[in-house]
Amino acid sequence: DADVTQTPRNRITKTGKRIMLECSQTKGHDRMYWYRQDPGLGLRLIYYSFDVKDINKGEISDGYSVSRQAQAKFSLSLESAIPNQTALYFCATSDSMGQPQHFGDGTRLSIL
Amino acid sequence: GQQLNQSPQSMFIQEGEDVSMNCTSSSIFNTWLWYKQDPGEGPVLLIALYKAGELTSNGRLTAQFGITRKDSFLNISASIPSDVGIYFCAGLTGYALNFGKGTSLLVTP
Numbered sequence: 001d002a003d004v005t006q007t008p009r010n011r012i013t014k015t016g017k018r019i020m021l022e023c024s025q026t027k028g029h030d031r032m033y034w035y036r037q038d039p040g041l042g043l044r045l046i047y048y049s050f051d052v053k054d055i056n057k058g059e060i061s062d063g064y065s066v067s068r069q070a071q072a073k074f075s076l077s078l079e080s081a082i083p084n085q086t087a088l089y090f091c092a093t094s095d096s097m098g099q100p101q102h103f104g105d106g107t108r109l110s111i112l
Numbered sequence: 113g114q115q116l117n118q119s120p121q122s123m124f125i126q127e128g129e130d131v132s133m134n135c136t137s138s139s140i141f142n143t144w145l146w147y148k149q150d151p152g153e154g155p156v157l158l159i160a161l162y163k164a165g166e167l168t169s170n171g172r173l174t175a176q177f178g179i180t181r182k183d184s185f186l187n188i189s190a191s192i193p194s195d196v197g198i199y200f201c202a203g204l205t206g207y208a209l210n211f212g213k214g215t216s217l218l219v220t221p
Contacts, residue, residue: 004154031207042116042200042211043155050207090154094207098162100145101209103154 003027004104006091012110013081021076021107023091032074033101034058034066037088046089049074081111118201118212125191126220133215134185135201143204144177144184149214150197158199159186191219 004025013019023032030051035043045058047066055066063085065077078085088108092101118135125131135144143162147155159170161177161184168175174187184203188195196219201212 033209040213042213043209044211045208048207092154092209097206098143098204100143100157100160100204102157103147105152105154 004091004093004102006089006104006107008107009105010108012112014112015082017081017111019078019081019109021089021091021109023074023076023104025072025091025093027093027095027102028071029093029095029102030071031094031096031101032068033092033094034064034074034076035090035092035103036060037090037106043090046076083111085109086111116201116203116210116212118215120215121213122216122218124218124220127192129191131188131191131195131217132185133199133201134183135203135212136183137203137210138182139203139205140181141203141205141210142181144175145202145204145209146173146175146184146186147200147202148197149200155200188217191217193219193221195219 007022033048034046037043044060049055049068052068067075088106090106091104094101116137146158149155159175164181166177172189198214198216200214203210
C-alpha cells in the first residue's frame with residue numbers, strides 16, 4: 001500500500017464547480033503539503049501544515065483552501081474552479097524541519 | 113519561491129552512457145534533494161544531501177552538495193532504459209522546498 005494516498009487520481013469538472021482533493025498518509029508524519037505541477041514550471045507550493053492546528057499559505061494559495069482533519073489527512077479545495085487551475089496536484093509529507101518530503105502519486109485535474 | 117536553474121532541460125542518450133545534470137541557485141540551501149518522476153506518478157526521492165561538499169551514492173547514482181551551498185549535481189552511470197523519466201533537483205531551507213524545472217531523460221536501447 002502507498003504511504004501517501006491521493007484521491008481521486010483523475011477528475012474532470014466544469015468551471016465554477018467546487019472540488020475537493022483528498023490526501024491521507026500512513027507515514028506518521030506531522031507535516032503535510034499541497035503542490036501544483038504545470039508543464040515546464042516544476043512544482044509550486046500551495047499550502048502546508050505542520051500539525052492539525054497549523055495551516056499556512058504557500059507560494060500560490062489564491063483560489064485554494066485546505067483542511068487538516070487529522071494528522072493523517074489533509075484536503076485541498078477549489079471553491080469555484082477555473083480553467084487555469086487545470087494541473088497535476090501532489091500531496092507530500094515530511095517528518096520534521098529539514099527532512100525530505102515524500103509525495104503521493106498525484107491527482108490530474110482538468111477544468112473545462 | 114527561490115529560483116533554481118536546472119540543466120540540461122532534456123537529454124537523449126544511448127543505453128550504457130553516463131549522464132550528468134546540475135542545479136544552481138542564487139540562494140544558499142541547507143539541504144539538496146534529487147527526485148525522479150515517472151509518467152503518471154509522483155516524484156520519488158533518489159538522494160538527499162545535508163552537508164556542503166557531501167558526495168553521496170545510491171547504486172548507479174551519485175550526487176554532490178556544492179561547497180558554496182548554491183549548487184548540486186547528479187550523475188547516472190551506465191544508463192539503462194528504466195532510467196527514463198524526469199529528474200528534479202530541489203533545495204530545502206526549513207520547510208520550503210524549491211524545485212528546479214526538471215531534466216527529461218530519454219534512453220535508447
